[in-house]
Amino acid sequence: MSEGPDSGERDTGPGSEGATADGGNPDEMALAELRREIHDIDREIVELIARRTYVADTIAEVKAQQGLPTTDESQETRVMERAGENAEQFDVDANLVKAIFRLLIELNKVEQRERR
Numbered sequence: 001m002s003e004g005p006d007s008g009e010r011d012t013g014p015g016s017e018g019a020t021a022d023g024g025n026p027d028e029m030a031l032a033e034l035r036r037e038i039h040d041i042d043r044e045i046v047e048l049i050a051r052r053t054y055v056a057d058t059i060a061e062v063k064a065q066q067g068l069p070t071t072d073e074s075q076e077t078r079v080m081e082r083a084g085e086n087a088e089q090f091d092v093d094a095n096l097v098k099a100i101f102r103l104l105i106e107l108n109k110v111e112q113r114e115r116r
Contacts, residue, residue, distance in 0.1 A: 052104065053111075060112040070112045076105055 063070065080098055087097035 049104070053108065056108040057111065057115075060108075060115060063112070064115075070109055079105065 060070070062068075080101060083097050083101040084094040087094040
């Protein structure tokens with residue numbers, strides 16, 4: 001069920017005290033605005049994943065040209081450590097961030113293996 005800004009959620013009927021000039025409740029207007037912000041952030045996240053995937057694909061090409069293995073455990077360790085540090089810096093659950101990065105890394109490795 002969509003809860004985005006166009007989901008039609010609006011209480012303009014009886015009991016919607018404090019309605020604004022356009023008929024919306026101020027709390028609902030704030031909720032719609034916050035949902036628009038989440039919508040924009042989600043798009044940015046997907047864009048960043050696409051950029052990361054493109055760079056990872058380029059790395060895979062360089063590895064293939066240089067005869068390097070697909071997996072580089074030391075690099076993966078550095079990425080995971082950096083993810084944890086960044087999570088702490090932004091006060092986000094480090095385990096969650098590391099799980100997301102582990103998934104991104106694994107998906108990139110699968111794609112790299114399939115292309116070889």
